Amino acid sequence: MVERISLTTSQTSGTKISTNGASHDREKLDALRGQLPAVTCTRYFNAGSNGPIPRPAHEALISQATADLTMGRCDLAFYGKRQGESAHLRGTIAGLFNANVSEVAIMRSTTEGMNAALNGVLWRPGDEIITTHLEHICLFAAIGSVSHRFGVTVRTVNIGDGGGDVLSAIAAAVTPRTRVIAISHVQWTTGAVMPLAEIAQFARERGILTIIDGAQGAGQVAVDFHALGVDAYCQAGQKWLCGPNSSGFMLLRDDRLGDFRTSYLRYGTFDPAGYVVPPPGAARFEMGETYGPAIAAFDRGLEWLRDDVGFDWLVARNAALGKRCIGALKTVDGITIGTPEGNMAGMVCFNIPGMHPKDVSDRLAERGQTIRFVDQRPSDATARISTAWWTTEEEVDELVAEIADLAKTVQS
Amino acid sequence: MVERISLTTSQTSGTKISTNGASHDREKLDALRGQLPAVTCTRYFNAGSNGPIPRPAHEALISQATADLTMGRCDLAFYGKRQGESAHLRGTIAGLFNANVSEVAIMRSTTEGMNAALNGVLWRPGDEIITTHLEHICLFAAIGSVSHRFGVTVRTVNIGDGGGDVLSAIAAAVTPRTRVIAISHVQWTTGAVMPLAEIAQFARERGILTIIDGAQGAGQVAVDFHALGVDAYCQAGQKWLCGPNSSGFMLLRDDRLGDFRTSYLRYGTFDPAGYVVPPPGAARFEMGETYGPAIAAFDRGLEWLRDDVGFDWLVARNAALGKRCIGALKTVDGITIGTPEGNMAGMVCFNIPGMHPKDVSDRLAERGQTIRFVDQRPSDATARISTAWWTTEEEVDELVAEIADLAKTVQS
Numbered sequence: 172m173v174e175r176i177s178l179t180t181s182q183t184s185g186t187k188i189s190t191n192g193a194s195h196d197r198e199k200l201d202a203l204r205g206q207l208p209a210v211t212c213t214r215y216f217n218a219g220s221n222g223p224i225p226r227p228a229h230e231a232l233i234s235q236a237t238a239d240l241t242m243g244r245c246d247l248a249f250y251g252k253r254q255g256e257s258a259h260l261r262g263t264i265a266g267l268f269n270a271n272v273s274e275v276a277i278m279r280s281t282t283e284g285m286n287a288a289l290n291g292v293l294w295r296p297g298d299e300i301i302t303t304h305l306e307h308i309c310l311f312a313a314i315g316s317v318s319h320r321f322g323v324t325v326r327t328v329n330i331g332d333g334g335g336d337v338l339s340a341i342a343a344a345v346t347p348r349t350r351v352i353a354i355s356h357v358q359w360t361t362g363a364v365m366p367l368a369e370i371a372q373f374a375r376e377r378g379i380l381t382i383i384d385g386a387q388g389a390g391q392v393a394v395d396f397h398a399l400g401v402d403a404y405c406q407a408g409q410k411w412l413c414g415p416n417s418s419g420f421m422l423l424r425d426d427r428l429g430d431f432r433t434s435y436l437r438y439g440t441f442d443p444a445g446y447v448v449p450p451p452g453a454a455r456f457e458m459g460e461t462y463g464p465a466i467a468a469f470d471r472g473l474e475w476l477r478d479d480v481g482f483d484w485l486v487a488r489n490a491a492l493g494k495r496c497i498g499a500l501k502t503v504d505g506i507t508i509g510t511p512e513g514n515m516a517g518m519v520c521f522n523i524p525g526m527h528p529k530d531v532s533d534r535l536a537e538r539g540q541t542i543r544f545v546d547q548r549p550s551d552a553t554a555r556i557s558t559a560w561w562t563t564e565e566e567v568d569e570l571v572a573e574i575a576d577l578a579k580t581v582q583s
Numbered sequence: 584m585v586e587r588i589s590l591t592t593s594q595t596s597g598t599k600i601s602t603n604g605a606s607h608d609r610e611k612l613d614a615l616r617g618q619l620p621a622v623t624c625t626r627y628f629n630a631g632s633n634g635p636i637p638r639p640a641h642e643a644l645i646s647q648a649t650a651d652l653t654m655g656r657c658d659l660a661f662y663g664k665r666q667g668e669s670a671h672l673r674g675t676i677a678g679l680f681n682a683n684v685s686e687v688a689i690m691r692s693t694t695e696g697m698n699a700a701l702n703g704v705l706w707r708p709g710d711e712i713i714t715t716h717l718e719h720i721c722l723f724a725a726i727g728s729v730s731h732r733f734g735v736t737v738r739t740v741n742i743g744d745g746g747g748d749v750l751s752a753i754a755a756a757v758t759p760r761t762r763v764i765a766i767s768h769v770q771w772t773t774g775a776v777m778p779l780a781e782i783a784q785f786a787r788e789r790g791i792l793t794i795i796d797g798a799q800g801a802g803q804v805a806v807d808f809h810a811l812g813v814d815a816y817c818q819a820g821q822k823w824l825c826g827p828n829s830s831g832f833m834l835l836r837d838d839r840l841g842d843f844r845t846s847y848l849r850y851g852t853f854d855p856a857g858y859v860v861p862p863p864g865a866a867r868f869e870m871g872e873t874y875g876p877a878i879a880a881f882d883r884g885l886e887w888l889r890d891d892v893g894f895d896w897l898v899a900r901n902a903a904l905g906k907r908c909i910g911a912l913k914t915v916d917g918i919t920i921g922t923p924e925g926n927m928a929g930m931v932c933f934n935i936p937g938m939h940p941k942d943v944s945d946r947l948a949e950r951g952q953t954i955r956f957v958d959q960r961p962s963d964a965t966a967r968i969s970t971a972w973w974t975t976e977e978e979v980d981e982l983v984a985e986i987a988d989l990a991k992t993v994q995s
Contacts, residue, residue: 209655221656229652233645240641243621244633244821244828245953247944253828279691279871286847286870293732302855309849315859316848320705325857409656409872416656416665417829417874434846435698436728437721443714443961445737447727458698458870459691460821462829462877532659541657549855 203480203561207413210561213541214570218559219359219387219518220543222413228472232415235464253463260470261454264420267477268389268404270396273452276421277461281386282309284405284421285353287456288382289317291431292351296322299348301341303330304549305358310384314353324348327549333363334511338370351380356388356404360550362493362510362518364392371400380430386410390476391559392516393486402427411489411517411559413476414469417462423453431456485560489517492558492567499571505578509553517560520545520553521574525581528554531574538573615892615973619825622973625953626982630971631771631799631930632955634825640884644827647876665875672882673866676832679889680801680816682808685864688833689873693798694721696817696833697765699868700794701729703843704763708734711760713753715742716961717770722796726765736760739961745775746923750782763792768800768816772962774905774922774930776804783812792842798822802888803971804928805898814839823901823929823971825888826881829874835865843868897972901929904970904979911983917990921965929972932957932965933986937993940966943986950985 204210209223261275278284289300300314304327318325326344330337341352352374357364367383374381381401388394388404390411396404401424408418423431433449435458441447449455476482496519497512509520523531528544531554535542546552558567616622621635673687690696701712712726716739730737738756742749753764764786769776779795786793793813800806800816802823808816813836820830835843845861847870853859861867888894908931909924921932935943940956943966947954958964970979 208653209657212653212655213657215655215657217657220659221661223655223657224652226652229648232648236641236644236648239827240636240638241620241624243624243627243635245621245625245627245629245635246948247632247955249633282849283847283871290846304855306855308853311853311855312848312851312859312861315851315853315857316845316861318857319859320844320846323857325855327855407872415651415874417872417877419872432732433728434702434732435695436724437694437698439724439727441720441723441727443716443718443723443737443739445727445730445735447724447731449724449728459695460819460829460831462827462874464827465829465874465877536658543659 200561200563206475206479207561214539214566215562216540216542216556216558216570218391218411218557219555221409221416222390222411222559223561224415225413225472225475227475228413228415228468231471232464232468235467239464253461256463256466256470257461260466263470263473267473267482268394268396268422269398270422271425274396274422274425276423276453276456277466278405278419278421278457279417279459280419281384281405281407282313284403284419285310285382285384286313287421287434288403288405288423288431289313289351289353290434291456292380293432294321294323294350297324297348298350299324299326299346300351300353301326301328301344301349302353303328303333303337305330305333305360305363306353306355307359307384307386308547310353310355332361332509332511333358333365334514338366338373341370342373345377345379349377349379351382353382353384355384355386356394357391357516357518359387360509360545360547360553360555361520362515362555364514364516367399367401371402375400380427387518391486391489391518393482396422403431408469413472415465418465418469421453421456423456428453480560486516488560489558492560492562492564493517493519495564496556496558496567496571499568500574503571503575503578505582506574509551517558519556519558521556522553523574523578523581526577528552531577534577535573540570540573612973612975618887618891619973626951626978627974628952628954628968628970628982630803630823630969631967633821633828634802634823634971635973636827637825637884637887639887640825640827640880643883644876644880647879651876665873668875668878668882669873672878675882675885679885679894680806680808680834681810682834683837686808686834686837688835688865688868689878690817690831690833690869691829691871692831693796693817693819694725696815696831697722697794697796698725699833699846700815700817700835700843701725701763701765702846703868704792705844706733706735706762709736709760710762711736711738711758712763712765713738713740713756713761714765715740715745715749717742717745717772717775718765718767719771719796719798720959722765722767744773744921744923745770745777746926750778750785753782754785757789757791761789761791763794765794765796767796767798768806769803769928769930771799772921772957772959772965772967773932774927774967776926776928779811779813783814787812792839799930803898803901803930805894808834815843820881825884827877830877830881833865833868835868840865892972898928900972901970904972904974904976905929905931907976908968908970908979908983911980912986915983915987915990917994918986921963929970931968931970933968934965935986935990935993938989940964943989946989947985952982952985
């Protein structure tokens, strides 16, 4: 039942699928789009913020929420039921991304996972973290918090658009005090795919931990956790995986569990004098009550992506649409491209010189095209297109035509 | 619009309301029960685990979830909308429990708040925490985690059933290294209401922080945060406040904000070299994406409790039903009572000697009565009744009759 999926590198250069509107793919796509009501409300080019919710996921939510209302949450069996649902979700995630079930922690966001992992390191003052200048604001915040509390030095490497030799840039920043490399899988302001497997191997040989911000990762590109070799991989549910807001997970390698301590802790065995043994596995990092209906919705949505859409198919299609988009956009006058074409997947970042990216986004929204802009230092401000698999080739072409038309208004 | 509610001490001994079935109260109760479908599915005596969900809260959930499905979460206005909903919820909470809005952090559970507060203290090895032997397992786990990581000594005070001189017992454990007193508002295995205002005053005079586990607090008893004088008050949404699972909040005094550092952090202002200033106020401790539909449901449910039920009325009724229950139970042969009658609210703990509390709970479930049992060291195992306001006087009497009948089966 569970599809094993191939490595990061394969979805940008590997399996070719028909993207020229071949009738079989189009029939499949039309049927899938019928399960995503939101994609007909706008031209949906913003998977990088939130994906559309599949109807089966919504139905799972409603079913559970209605049971909560009418049957109550009163009896003790309720807890067992909810624990079973969480266990099932961990199993779904483990199967999809080639992790052991014991390596899965259910999280509410990428950032929660990044905080759990970063705070899990037993820091000594003067230890160092390496990151890049392209990272998400929430990763900078989490790193900054750790830096303040534990006296950790942050080395932020400028990696340009992320299309160059990222590994060498990181390697040059390593010192004997380097403990952690914290970096995105896919950069949110350029769409560059980072060479995670190479970084992980480099780090492991030197006893450095790798903690990955996968917010734009799984669901945009293929993720095989064991093959990547990273130590912690933190993922948002609500973006490319079409989950509810407040869904996500952290994958933490079994052989690194002892390198990450709990900061927040719920259950375990303990005595009141303060001795405590956390629960086994990565689930020890889960915090707070789960909301059962949302857990069910996330799980059902992942199953739908796995069984009805297919992860090989969707990551290949994300990348093919991205190539189509950037290829067309390159030919447009008055546009600059921020995405490294040789090292991308389903995101295309661009600017119209003379127009702020927010205005680009707003003008396109008036034309029925929903992209987003990002304007966060130290990254350059940019307009960003997510070419997720649910968009059609015609929609991509139409978007490019609208951008070309918009660029003309600046030039004239 | 917002009701200001009175102190802890008043709801057990203060305002008297009619609980003898006076027609006005009964009409009101019947109407309110009509909004709580779950209370007709069983005799609902387990508010201490999860409360019934009000229909208006469920409708708010469905409305938001359906908007997510059909309108999508694609455009940037979505973020502003969700931030507005969280801000509104903080305002509702602040108004209900007499806190400043800046003192409210939205949490997923009591335990998440307790972890945020406990990890927020800048511990030095050898510092001490005082707690009691009656606390919840998750508080012991959080304290234990802090103890391990930071070399903190835990002093666990035996306070019997919690009906005696708790303040003196705690005071006797204080040393010059005491930094924190961490204790429940209402004890989960005896129902004893702790003298928080007195403990808070004692602690403040000595520069000791008070961190309160309010899981069985707000919604069972009155909570006036400023009048109580505690530093951090952590609350679950899904119990006496009838919220969805994964709801709750932490109240953190403005004048103590500097005493608690963030461990997990999302937003703020920062630079990539590691300097970071968290957002203002207690909301800096919020972690992870919120699930908008659940936020809306929690908020709408609290408004319903405030406007249609009334907090003064409900806390008085919780206590009156508790007194009715314990008064009747005392007269039953073959029962021991674990709740201190002079110091209780809406929870009654008891045992039938010769029958394990789990069996008591199971046998009563077969009779349509849903209570729960708690069997966690170092507390004694016990059966526990929550006499929440939505139960009728007749239901309480019927439950006591069933317990009496069950006790006879052991004696015979």
